[in-house]
Amino acid sequence: MDEDFFDRLDKFLKFKGLNDHQITVQAGLSIGVIGRQRKTGRALAVANIAKILYAYPELNADWLITGRGEMLVTVATPAPEEKKEIVHEEMPTLREIITDQRNEIASLNREVGALREQITNMERRYDSASFRQQNMDNRVVLPELTSK
Template identity: 30%
Template structure:
């Protein structure tokens, strides 16, 4: 689903949806609402994403084909479409793990700050 892949890319970048919206030059909520509701975005928004982040594989973002990044790696050159889907799922799982770890670190940091006050 487009909204899940877009969120995965935003998580990969280590930014928030609001920060991502600002970076690509769209209004606040222009991506948050489609992500929350499982919807897609218009061509203009896709163009802004690609202009700011040319490393993203638009085929992956729009259709779920291939890998997240178009970096020319061996992973991108897998011939069996079934394997590609598995790689994309594994990538997504890794991204979610990283996002959770980042959130855990932030929680620990906030708990330390609260303990100091």
């Protein structure tokens, strides 16, 4: 039996335990695009196939499109020594990023402290102005009360 694209896609979906809607959502496709293309017998657009392959990197593109090869891509894992080299190469960069972030946090904390101090000073000025205004209001009201 000669399988087409949708037959192979169905095999992958069954393997992953997914349905058309789930793969549509996970790959960021337009809702219903897979079903519409199935019904009309038209192929999916290359952009949509690319989205599926991007969402499922384990899916072999050659197999999905042509039927050649295996359904899943076999990814070679680096040897432990290679992993160590990668980690050691990235360590200075990670340390620099962490140091920069700590410096930024310290700077922002200083700025927050200065802003809090400004707020406190403004609240004091407001309270003082409010108190003076209240005293002036009392002075104006008292003479009126005594003349009655």
